[in-house]
Amino acid sequence: xxxxxxxxxxxxxxxxxxxxxxxxxxxxxxxxxxxxxxxxxxxxxxxxxxxxxxxxxxxxxxxxxxxxxxxxxxxxxxxxxxxxxxxxxxxxxxxxxxxxxxxxxxxxxxxxxx
Amino acid sequence: xxxxxxxxxxxxxxxxxxxxxxxxxxxxxxxxxxxxxxxxxxxxxxxxxxxxxxxxxxxxxxxxxxxxxxxxxxxxxxxxxxxxxxxxxxxxxxxxxxxxxxxxxxxx
Numbered sequence: 480x481x482x483x484x485x486x487x488x489x490x491x492x493x494x495x496x497x498x499x500x501x502x503x504x505x506x507x508x509x510x511x512x513x514x515x516x517x518x519x520x521x522x523x524x525x526x527x528x529x530x531x532x533x534x535x536x537x538x539x540x541x542x543x544x545x546x547x548x549x550x551x552x553x554x555x556x557x558x559x560x561x562x563x564x565x566x567x568x569x570x571x572x573x574x575x576x577x578x579x580x581x582x583x584x585x586x587x588x589x590x591x592x593x
Numbered sequence: 594x595x596x597x598x599x600x601x602x603x604x605x606x607x608x609x610x611x612x613x614x615x616x617x618x619x620x621x622x623x624x625x626x627x628x629x630x631x632x633x634x635x636x637x638x639x640x641x642x643x644x645x646x647x648x649x650x651x652x653x654x655x656x657x658x659x660x661x662x663x664x665x666x667x668x669x670x671x672x673x674x675x676x677x678x679x680x681x682x683x684x685x686x687x688x689x690x691x692x693x694x695x696x697x698x699x700x701x
Contacts, residue, residue, distance in 0.1 A: 579642045
């Protein structure tokens with residue numbers, strides 16, 4: 480599952496601050512995903528993108544924003560509107576939607592509020 | 594609505610005992626279904642998917658459309674199977690959602 484890189488590994492946010500989590504893949508994948516992982520909550524989908532310059536909201540998009548200007552990059556911004564941002568964030572990609580294509584996961588970013 | 598339910602937060606069995614991790618889904622179309630596993634301090638990785646009907650590490654899962662289930666089974670659990678297991682459902686809109694996960698603990 481190499482080929483998808485998240486940075487930084489740890490990130491701290493001050494009150495009222497926006498922070499951006501990086502996700503880069505060199506797998507030539509069309510689809511990319513952002514999940515939030517909280518204890519006992521599993522993985523919840525924040526945003527996903529099936530193709531460059533297009534993205535859709537997931538189940539918990541409020542307080543987050545994304546962009547998909549390049550195929551290999553799908554950064555996630557946690558805005559000040561997200562009142563409970565402390566969580567583990569996972570980025571994933573797959574070659575295409577459908578056909579049982581598996582997800583490749585990054586190693587995650589732990590975001591904490593100061 | 595698209596939904597995945599894993600009813601057990603924790604499943605504890607003894608080594609050599611059979612294991613069944615339950616997954617039920619709600620989806621009106623033709624689903625993509627997966628099981629992912631997360632071992633301690635490792636990345637999430639695919640265990641198996643319904644379209645390939647494969648057996649990985651002794652695990653199998655059969656899609657039952659009538660019961661909308663995709664339960665994960667293994668006849669004889671091993672200690673190294675201890676991990677978090679997530680069932681995932683893909684829809685036609687490209688989203689892929691996960692259940693809350695089941696922690697499997699295999700005791701010696």
